Amino acid sequence: MSKPEPEKIDLAAKAFRDVPVPAGPPPEILAATVAAGKAFEADIHKTIVQRRRYLMKSLARVAAAIILVAGLGIGTYALLVHGSTVAFAQVRDLLEQMQTMTCRIHMSYPAAEGRPMEMDIRRKVLGARGQMASEGRPMEMDIRASYSLPYLMRQEIAVTGIPGTGPVTLINVYDLQAGKAISLHPNEKTAMMMNLGQLPPELLKKKTQNFAEEMKKLVEKDGVPIGHKEIGGTEAAGFRVTHEGVVTDLWVDNAKAEKLLLVEMDMPGQGHIRMSDIVINPPLDAALFSLAVPAGYHEMPALDIPLENLTEDDLIAGLRFLAQNNDNTFPAAPNMTPKIVKNLEKRLQPAVGLSDEEIAKSIALGQKEIGTRIGRLTIFLQVNSGTFRYVGNGVKLGDAAAPVCWYKPKDAALYRVVYGDLSAANIAEAELPKVEASRPPQESPDDQAAPTVEISPSAKTTGSWNIDNDGWDFEGVTALALAAQVYSSPEHQTKADGALPQGHFDVHVQASKKGESFQELQAVAQHALERQLGLTVRHERRKMSVYLLQAPNGKNDALRPTSGGGQRCSGGTGGQVRTVHNMAISEALTPCLAMRLGWPVLDETGIKGAFDYQLALPAEASFEAIAKAVRDGLGFELAPAERELDVLIVKWNGQPLKSGPANGSRP
Amino acid sequence: MTDWQGIVATHSGVVWRTVYRLLGNHQDAADCFQETFLSALDVARRQPVRSWPSLLTCLATARALDRMRRRMRDGARSADVAELKSVASPEPGPDQRAETAELVRMFRELVVRLPDRQAEVFCLRYGSEMSYREIAREMGLKTSDVGVLLHRARGRLRELMEPAEGPCGPEVMP
Numbered sequence: 001m002s003k004p005e006p007e008k009i010d011l012a013a014k015a016f017r018d019v020p021v022p023a024g025p026p027p028e029i030l031a032a033t034v035a036a037g038k039a040f041e042a043d044i045h046k047t048i049v050q051r052r053r054y055l056m057k058s059l060a061r062v063a064a065a066i067i068l069v070a071g072l073g074i075g076t077y078a079l080l081v082h083g084s085t086v087a088f089a090q091v092r093d094l095l096e097q098m099q100t101m102t103c104r105i106h107m108s109y110p111a112a113e114g115r116p117m118e119m120d121i122r123r124k125v126l127g128a129r130g131q132m133a134s135e136g137r138p139m140e141m142d143i144r145a146s147y148s149l150p151y152l153m154r155q156e157i158a159v160t161g162i163p164g165t166g167p168v169t170l171i172n173v174y175d176l177q178a179g180k181a182i183s184l185h186p187n188e189k190t191a192m193m194m195n196l197g198q199l200p201p202e203l204l205k206k207k208t209q210n211f212a213e214e215m216k217k218l219v220e221k222d223g224v225p226i227g228h229k230e231i232g233g234t235e236a237a238g239f240r241v242t243h244e245g246v247v248t249d250l251w252v253d254n255a256k257a258e259k260l261l262l263v264e265m266d267m268p269g270q271g272h273i274r275m276s277d278i279v280i281n282p283p284l285d286a287a288l289f290s291l292a293v294p295a296g297y298h299e300m301p302a303l304d305i306p307l308e309n310l311t312e313d314d315l316i317a318g319l320r321f322l323a324q325n326n327d328n329t330f331p332a333a334p335n336m337t338p339k340i341v342k343n344l345e346k347r348l349q350p351a352v353g354l355s356d357e358e359i360a361k362s363i364a365l366g367q368k369e370i371g372t373r374i375g376r377l378t379i380f381l382q383v384n385s386g387t388f389r390y391v392g393n394g395v396k397l398g399d400a401a402a403p404v405c406w407y408k409p410k411d412a413a414l415y416r417v418v419y420g421d422l423s424a425a426n427i428a429e430a431e432l433p434k435v436e437a438s439r440p441p442q443e444s445p446d447d448q449a450a451p452t453v454e455i456s457p458s459a460k461t462t463g464s465w466n467i468d469n470d471g472w473d474f475e476g477v478t479a480l481a482l483a484a485q486v487y488s489s490p491e492h493q494t495k496a497d498g499a500l501p502q503g504h505f506d507v508h509v510q511a512s513k514k515g516e517s518f519q520e521l522q523a524v525a526q527h528a529l530e531r532q533l534g535l536t537v538r539h540e541r542r543k544m545s546v547y548l549l550q551a552p553n554g555k556n557d558a559l560r561p562t563s564g565g566g567q568r569c570s571g572g573t574g575g576q577v578r579t580v581h582n583m584a585i586s587e588a589l590t591p592c593l594a595m596r597l598g599w600p601v602l603d604e605t606g607i608k609g610a611f612d613y614q615l616a617l618p619a620e621a622s623f624e625a626i627a628k629a630v631r632d633g634l635g636f637e638l639a640p641a642e643r644e645l646d647v648l649i650v651k652w653n654g655q656p657l658k659s660g661p662a663n664g665s666r667p
Numbered sequence: 668m669t670d671w672q673g674i675v676a677t678h679s680g681v682v683w684r685t686v687y688r689l690l691g692n693h694q695d696a697a698d699c700f701q702e703t704f705l706s707a708l709d710v711a712r713r714q715p716v717r718s719w720p721s722l723l724t725c726l727a728t729a730r731a732l733d734r735m736r737r738r739m740r741d742g743a744r745s746a747d748v749a750e751l752k753s754v755a756s757p758e759p760g761p762d763q764r765a766e767t768a769e770l771v772r773m774f775r776e777l778v779v780r781l782p783d784r785q786a787e788v789f790c791l792r793y794g795s796e797m798s799y800r801e802i803a804r805e806m807g808l809k810t811s812d813v814g815v816l817l818h819r820a821r822g823r824l825r826e827l828m829e830p831a832e833g834p835c836g837p838e839v840m841p
Contacts, residue, residue: 008770009824012777013793015770016688024683029697030675033704037671040708459715478670492672 028623035597035626151177152289173289179308182291191297194371197308200383228254231261301364305371310380312409316422318377319404321369323397330392330404330420334381336374344370384408387415391433395420406432453528455657458504472509472521480650482507483535486525489648490591492600493544497651501533505657534655542647547597547623548639549590549630551605558635559611584610592617593638596626600645605636675704678719682727685795689731689775699734703727717804724797725805728790735779777827785820788813 025033153174171184174196181194226238226249236251251262293299323330325343344366381388384407392404399420406417406427414426460476474482479501484494509525529535586603594601596617615633618625627638679700686699706726707719716722774794778786787806791797792813803810 008828009821010793012770012774015767016774016794017796018767019688019691019771021684021687022693024687024693025679025697025700026693029700030679033679033701034672034675036701037675037704037708040705478673480673481670491670496673 031597031599031623035595035623038595151175154288173291175289175291178291180291182293184294184297189297190300191293192300193291193302195302195304195306196375197306199307200310200379234261236261303364303367303371305368305375307375307379310376310383312416312424314376314380315405315407316418316424318373318380319392319418320397320422321373321377328397330395330397332393334377334390334392334405389432392420397422403433452510453524453532454506454508454510455528455532456506457657458506460504460506472507472525474505474507476504476506478504479533479535479652482533483529483537483650484648486522486529487537487648488522490594490600492594493645494648494650495542497649500535500650500652501657505533532658534653536651536653538649538651540647540649541644543642544600544645544647546600546602546641546643546645547593548602548604548641548643549585549593550637550639551607551635552637558633559607559613561609561611584608589615589634593626593630597623597638600643601638602643671708674707674719678723681720682723685724685727686731688794689728689790690734691775695734695738699727699730702730706730718801721797721801721805724795725787725791725802728795729787732779732783732786732790735775739776739779773828777824780827781820781823785816785823788816789820789824792817 151174153176155172171186172181173184174181176196176199179196179198181196183192183194185191226240228235228237229251230236231251235254237254238249238251240249249262249264250260251264252260319330319334322334322336322340325340325347327339327343331340387408388405389407390405392402395402395404397420400423402420404418404420404422406415408415408429414428415432416424417427417432418424458476474485477485480494480496481491482505483489484491487494507525507528509521509528585605585607590601590603592615613634616629618629623638630636630638682700682703683696686703687693687696690696690699703723703726707716707723710716710722710726778789781789784806788802791802791805792799797805799810799813802808803813806813808816
């Protein structure tokens, strides 16, 4: 067998390399590829958003359950824990007979950024209403709560402000004696049982069973008069009681002292509580407390959040969990903060490739982890609330010298101090650091703080974004795409002038407490792009290839004038029906077509007004297929043309990224 | 979001050349061109892309080889007659034109007879002139594995070329 000349392989390879390749690809192939890619990416993005929403709803359900279990006595908390006044004596009889109560509670927590994190609760005991908000707006809860002392409680909660999802409505019903709860999701018609175990007896006793007894103790302590003020048109007399560093102000009706108008508590390192609109004993329907799964609800796997047999290990584990999910720094208060929620969201986000079953399993594990860690920590703090102090704000995880918190175990002579390395030691009360009580924050210039912008390199190469008035989140976006978004420029009308920063970026624009308009957040984000990324923009008129959307004979019979109501545009881009309600052609149809086609689409139909319509877009991304769908569905024609358009030109000054958060003061 | 339009615009040339050289006709090259970019997008959503040109070249080669294998199974030639006739140096004589065309035809027809990985590595090394390191990185191999695959590919090609010394020998043509 003769051996072939080895050179022949190389000659063939060289001839292959030298094959003349015609210019290409043809423009229509390029355009179709761009459009197909965008449609593909839009579907992926939609999947990611859907999964993120699912995850956040799941987390919200657990978080709400924990907060409410932990704060089951929150309506009565301020009254029970410390202090009393002689002038308050007449209130005692009323409270001793209390079976129901309505009140509003506003809680605020110190925040690392200097801005207070707030929790605003309106509650009805046996028919309560509540609202929680944390750090401005990131998480808010409207709660309608009812409970039948001492063990049964029902709370209807609307959670809003969760990143990446809309309002989440939950109904939680608790039987604290049985250690069980059921969480209902009315929108999804799902029910989840939660096994809480037996709550610590001292907590139940403290919060519910021995309420009247606690009230007697309360009225036996004298308070210091702090003057008078008008509350809701009623003149109130105020009394202050200080006990174990906690300052409590009680305001009673000056004319009818049996009416409690306002309670304000200040807990060093943990925040402030303000309870108002207090009404005792509204009527209540006992049927509200059933733990049975309602008809028509799908029962999800039960969640075990054992809250029994608490020890110091639960305090340590909870603090570690918080710090690890807060960039290895202890948060401003020993509870979930918006930053921790966001970090958890990222950490627990199911991988795209997982099946629905795997995702459900992954989320269930996340729920259990959060429920167990935070639930046990919070109950531990409640049990030890009389002596617990938190001073961990900003302490680095691992710092053996900095104390994070301390408490005094029941019947112990010494305090236990926990340090940043999560070691614990016995310390005499006299050696504890001094903690100054502070008053609840008043409206101040700090409340008007500007939004912040944080830009950092991203490990992601596929971008996603979420924009609302609470803030903007971009992840894994290129500099060009970021500029297009921030300057509201269509991507195909955004061009680079020279090189732009390489790689991908995560950008978080956080609105301040007072809440900014879209335009204000946009101005701040634009300023940050210039200052931190070195991107400047200008507008130019350029002749570009476009598609024109035209109406033959200048009319269209397929569109229905809108029936009114809010503007809506829903549906995917990959072979799905797009439903548009009360929107003009240039608001919904041409942007959608531009995204599918990868080229600008201009509205030259000449048809004005808002319409309701549906358009079935093909999965196929070719111009021919889309043009046919538009023609068949709406009677419009798409025609290629050239037009002079406004183009956003992005230029980079070459500076490296100035990473990290920055206050978004206006340019 | 990925700057998809920018990626397509920047790398369309290398992808087009890669797929056209292997497939040798417009229609297949256009289809393969789109498949390549969509495959790249699928990869990019699962992992960071270190080098778009390398990734796209690898994907384009793999997709084109897949298509060539399908064509071979369907009994079609790897390139149309018109394309083969166009294969030429700027000023070739008739004989040189024929010889070059034959070498290209041989390359295309034999490479698809290699095992998948050998074919891919061979095309990336000798067709796209990627380094061992680049090939190894994109294909998730050790550099030494690339060398082994290339060695085996060359050996197999030698065997295949032997009966193909005559033009269009029956042992070679499908």
